[in-house]
Amino acid sequence: MFCKKCGNELPDNAMFCSKCGNKTGNERQAEITNENNNIWKDHKNKIIIGAVVGVAVILCIILIFIISWSDR
Numbered sequence: 837m838f839c840k841k842c843g844n845e846l847p848d849n850a851m852f853c854s855k856c857g858n859k860t861g862n863e864r865q866a867e868i869t870n871e872n873n874n875i876w877k878d879h880k881n882k883i884i885i886g887a888v889v890g891v892a893v894i895l896c897i898i899l900i901f902i903i904s905w906s907d908r
């Protein structure tokens with residue numbers, strides 16, 4: 837493989853260019869990025885579930901308030 841920045845010839849498993857230090861963006865780094873994306877997606881799902889539960893609780897409180905208000 838060759839450096840995208842300076843065109844220096846590099847071994848295929850190189851993570852950085854030995855000449856200019858530019859990142860090669862090899863498969864190993866891509867895998868790590870995908871893992872980070874999956875962790876973020878899981879985190880995002882938890883936030884969405886938390887938001888849905890929160891909205892449901894607020895709706896229940898509003899519903900209880902409306903029922904108790906209409907009883908009067």
Ligand SMILES: [Zn+2]
Nearest residue numbers: 839842853856
């Ligand atoms: Zn380079």
